[in-house]
Amino acid sequence: MTPDTVPASRPGAAAAPLLEVRDIGKTFGGVIALRGVSMLVRAGEVTCVLGDNGAGKSTLIKILAGVHQQDQGEYLLDGVPVRLGGPREALDCGIATVYQDLAMIPLMSVWRNFFLGSEPVTGPLRRFDVARARKVAREELRAMGIDVRDVDQPVGTLSGGERQSVAIARAVYFGARVLILDEPTSALGVRQAGVVLRYIARARDRGLGVVFITHNPHHAFPVGDRFLLLNRGASLGRFDRDAITREELTSLMAGGAELDDLTHELDRHAASPAGGQDDTTGG
């Protein structure tokens, strides 16, 4: 297990991390959802949070996003301890979260979605500045390299990857410094996932600190600068990119020894195809 070390070549390496949590924990009634987890996010870097279902990923991001408050540990923004009162407060601190399903309204146009909840207004009647909203949406998507044919088309006509990308561009435009992405690639095909990974890299290049939550090490490895592995609410380890290989990450993700057992079991199956029904492992 390698502690978090910052490569000297990174710009802004000397400054305090954008966001850091130290030894945070959270219990719901009698259930310990998270304990002793630490992580940090730096500007221009991607921090990947990996874990299987029930590992505590969503509890962690909900704490980061201000939805929950931690019971133990410290939450630091720019090195200063804070306690976020809610998602709106997190947003005001520049922490934007893009949830997998809650990103867009399908029947509304791209530009209406882009500004939903933060519409620009103009004039004494405070009317919705439609011309500006259209123009800015088009420009921002283009700046992120997102190729939606027409900002007037309903979001429902976009592919899943395009929707995630528009949501990312929206968060970037509204001044996010930390971008939390909740399983942005899990519902997508291989090619679509690649598209989203490219926009994650682009957001990183624009100087954002990205928190990328996923259960797929093959998605995390190509873009991640540091990795946090969670298992059953606790940290399984923190690694810098150059301290771990894709194979090690995959193996750790699947629970190391557990995966070996599974491989062994499946091998035995393959070796004795005539084994029949009595060979099945009961649930």
Add this chain to the structure above:
Amino acid sequence: MTSLTADERVAGSGRARRLLIRPELGSVVGAVAVFAFFSAQSAVFRSADGVANWLDPASTLGIMAVAIALLMIGGEFDLSAGVLTGTTGLVMVTLATRFGWNVWAAMLAGLALALAIGFANGLLVVRTRLPSFIVTLGTFLMLQGLNLGVTKAITGTVQVSGLRRAEGYQGARALLAGSVSAGGVDFRVAIFWWIGVTVLATWVLMRTRAGNWIFAVGGDEQAARAVGVPAARTKIALFMTTATAAWLVGSIMALRFTSVQANAGIGQEFIYIIAAVIGGCLLTGGYGSAVGASIGAVIFGMADKGIVFAGWDADWFKFFLGAMLLLATLANRLVRRYAEEVRR
């Protein structure tokens, strides 16, 4: 990434499709067809007098249909809207004739009651998360009982009348229930109220933040909430808007007839929804238009009077309305599917 190709790909069919994807399209086609049909049957129908005649039922229905359309775009129904036109009318006439109130004051009391009922509807829907269909069905039945019970208790009959003798009647009638002469033809003032309501609703929908929120809460309430849209406030405001429209229509009717039946407005609630759906509103919310609902009301007005002008039995009207509803819904769905598919 090539940024220029972005626009080139839609240049060919973009404009045509943008026209097709408009929710009003089905109702415009329907209105033209119905107008052509009855014009061929009757010369009076297409005369200026005829137009003024069939615009009259379209106007009061249209005011309600536009408000209901906004509510439906916001993802909710209001079945109490019809009976509320009766309630507000009854309150106004009762206060003015039995308690000696000035007509204007009585109207304001009706407005206050309507806003309170709209607020209660909205709050119940938002807080309980019950379907608005059920909540407002409850309000509908309760108001129906109250209208009848209170009217009978006060007057001993099933109607209140005599508004003509009340103080302030002439002024209120001129504003809400009078006529305006244009080119020798008398148009009801309600027609102008209806046009005003349609323009205002369209502006709110297309050019204000509130309009964006209405589409959003109807399209996906959870997603809207997640980006900071005040969903509860938006929905309650929509129910209060519907109630205000019911008050306006109730007052127009009361001033026109100077009396109100205790069962006034009952059965109208579905006509409002039909007009909104013909105008392109989806039953599932998040899509529709105020202009479309108005055109739906025009179709209704033309059919209502056109059957009489053509010398047919008025019994056929309901059949016609049902067929129109089915056709319009099918046309809307086809058009939307086409418009969305080609873009992929």
